[in-house]
Amino acid sequence: MSRTKxxxxxxxxxxxxxxxFATVVTAxxxxxVCQTSAQAQDSGAFHELETKYxxxxxxVGSSTGIEGEKAFxxxxxxxxxKRGGRxxxxxxxxxxxxxxxxxxxxxxxxxxxxxxxxxxxxxNDRNTAAINGFEAQLRSVIIDRGPSPFAVTLSLExxxxxxxxxxxxxxxxxxxxxxxxxxxxxxxxxxxxxxxLLYEPETTRANLGMLxxxxxxxxxxxxxxxxxxxxxxxxxxxxLRHYEGTFFNSFTGDAVYLGPTFYWKIAPKVLMSAAxxxxxxxxxxxxxxxxDLTDFSRQRARLLLEFEF
Numbered sequence: 001m002s003r004t005k006x007x008x009x010x011x012x013x014x015x016x017x018x019x020x021f022a023t024v025v026t027a028x029x030x031x032x033v034c035q036t037s038a039q040a041q042d043s044g045a046f047h048e049l050e051t052k053y054x055x056x057x058x059x060v061g062s063s064t065g066i067e068g069e070k071a072f073x074x075x076x077x078x079x080x081x082k083r084g085g086r087x088x089x090x091x092x093x094x095x096x097x098x099x100x101x102x103x104x105x106x107x108x109x110x111x112x113x114x115x116x117x118x119x120x121x122x123x124n125d126r127n128t129a130a131i132n133g134f135e136a137q138l139r140s141v142i143i144d145r146g147p148s149p150f151a152v153t154l155s156l157e158x159x160x161x162x163x164x165x166x167x168x169x170x171x172x173x174x175x176x177x178x179x180x181x182x183x184x185x186x187x188x189x190x191x192x193x194x195x196x197l198l199y200e201p202e203t204t205r206a207n208l209g210m211l212x213x214x215x216x217x218x219x220x221x222x223x224x225x226x227x228x229x230x231x232x233x234x235x236x237x238x239x240l241r242h243y244e245g246t247f248f249n250s251f252t253g254d255a256v257y258l259g260p261t262f263y264w265k266i267a268p269k270v271l272m273s274a275a276x277x278x279x280x281x282x283x284x285x286x287x288x289x290x291x292d293l294t295d296f297s298r299q300r301a302r303l304l305l306e307f308e309f
Contacts, residue, residue: 045229046189046190046226046229047189047229048189049189049192049226049232049265050063050065051063051151051183051192051194051224052064052065053263053271053273053304053306054192054194054224054226054232054234054261054263054273055183055192055194055222055224055234055236055261055263055275056222056234056236056260056261056262056263056273056274056275056302057075057273057274057275057302057304058220058222058236058238058257058261058275058277058300058302059181059194059195059196059220059221059222059236059238060155060179060181060194060196061181061183061192061194062141062145062151062152062153062181062182062183063151063153064099064102064103064104064105064139064140064141064153065097065099065102065105066099066102067099067100067101067102068099068100069097069098069099069308070096070097070098070099070308070309071096071097071306071307071308071309072094072095072096072097072306072307072309073093073095073096073097073107073109073304073305073306073307074092074093074094074095074304074305075092075093075095075302075303075304075305076090076091076092076093076302076303076304077090077091077300077301077302078090078091078300078301078302079297079299079300080297080298080299080300080301081293081297081298081299082120082121082123082293082294082297082298083120083121083289083293083294084119084120084121085117085118085119085120085121085123086116086117086118086119086120087116087117087120087123087297088115088116088117089113089114089115089116089117089165089166089168089297090113090114090115091111091112091113091132091165092111092112092113093109093110093111093135094109094110094111094112095107095108095109095135095137096108096109097306102141103140103141103144104138104139104140104141105137105138105139105140106136106137106138106139107136107137107139108134108135108136108137109134109135110131110133110134111131111132111133111134111135111159111161112129112130112131112132113129113130113132113161113163113165113168114128114129114130115127115128115163115167115168117167117168122294123166123167124167124168124169126167126168128168130162130163130168131162132161132162132163132165133159133160133161133162133163133173134159134160135157135158135159135160136157136158137155137156137157138155138156138157139153139154139155139156139181140153140154141153142154142180145184145185149184149185150182150183150184151182151183151184152180152181152182153180153181153182154178154179154180154181155177155178155179155180155181156176156177156178157176157177157178157179158174158175158176159173159174159175159176159177160173160174161173161175164204169206169207170207171204171205171206171207172204172205173202173203173204173205174202174203174204175200175201175202175203176200176201177198177200178198178199178200179196179197179198179199180195180196180197181194181195181196182194182195182196183195189226190225190226191223191224191225191226192223192224192225192234193221193222193223193224194220194221194222194223194224195219195220195221195222196218196219196220197218197219198216198217198218198219198220198240199215199216199217199218200215200216200218201213201214201215201246201247202214202215202216203246212244213244213245213246214242214243214244214245214246215242215243215245215246215247215248216240216241216242216243217240217241217243217248218238218239218240218241219238219239220236220237220238220239221236221237222234222235222236222237222261223235224261224263230264230265230266231263231264231265232261232262232263232264233260233261233262233263234260234261234262234263235258235259235260235261236257236258236259236260236261236275236277237256237257237258238255238256238257238258238277239254239255239256240254240255240256240257240296241253241254242254242292242295242296251285252284252285252292252294252295253282253283253284253285253292253294253295253296254282254283254292255279255281255282255291255292255295255296256279256280256281256282257277257278257279257280257300258277258278258280259275259276259277259278260275260276261273261274261275262274262275268308269307269308269309270305270306270307270308271305271306272303272304272305272306273302273303273304273306274301274302274303274304275301275302276299276300276301277299277300277301278298278299279291279292279293279296279297279298279299282296
């Protein structure tokens with residue numbers, strides 16, 4: 001890809017991500033206006049929801065779907081803002097999802113990333129897009145909802161990246177994102193509470209052969225309310241801690257993220273899940289500033305579409 005075409009693509013990708021998330025907000029307003037102008041829905045109109053994506057997908061619900069389901073899921077995470085300069089980094093996964101049993105789910109697909117960085121301290125200026133590795137995911141139900149008011153699923157997600165997710169430099173990076181995903185139904189078919197526990201160790205080898213290890217620990221809590229049938233709005237709260245070393249050897253910084261979430265079951269086999277969060281608190285070890293903008297970004301957003309087939 002030529003430098004001119006590559007720059008055009010990255011600028012287009014950056015602008016498109018902003019437009020997509022603006023469209024999500026517009027779609028939310030449009031759906032709610034249409035629904036509230038129609039006749040009031042009776043309680044029987046609120047059917048059971050699969051909870052996996054109703055919390056916006058930073059926090060993931062415990063559902064694994066119906067046995068035999070298959071789906072294509074393009075998902076994009078975008079990070080914006082560092083301490084100074086211009087910073088935007090996006091990662092899109094083109095995933096296939098398969099549910100062999102009602103207690104297990106398998107997801108896999110390639111990753112495409114882009115970086116738009118200019119005058120950010122500690123990072124090289126960059127405007128690039130590239131195929132950036134592969135990820136897979138295995139989810140298994142530990143506690144099923146029924147006798148228990150809570151459902152809990154274990155998720156293991158091995159990842160390989162050929163570029164650094166923050167700065168876009170060429171690297172060899174391996175990670176294993178491990179989650180416990182739990183949720184409960186506070187009001188039947190209407191109000192849901194979700195929790196996630198995250199541990200992600202990573203090993204990175206740079207071009208010069210330098211090996212580094214790091215790990216992230218996180219906790220989340222999310223509320224989701226089905227405001228009209230098939231439309232869910234909510235809020236998501238995350239606390240993240242970053243360490244040098246695989247097993248929390250040296251603390252480098254932490255961050256608290258808070259933001260709104262949106263879920264729309266557009267059609268029986270099509271859905272959309274989105275979230276936007278801002279870092280509202282945090283600190284970087286050895287730095288007096290209020291936020292950690294070295295290990296984390298100022299804002300982050302996610303958008304997922306699912307097409308069952």
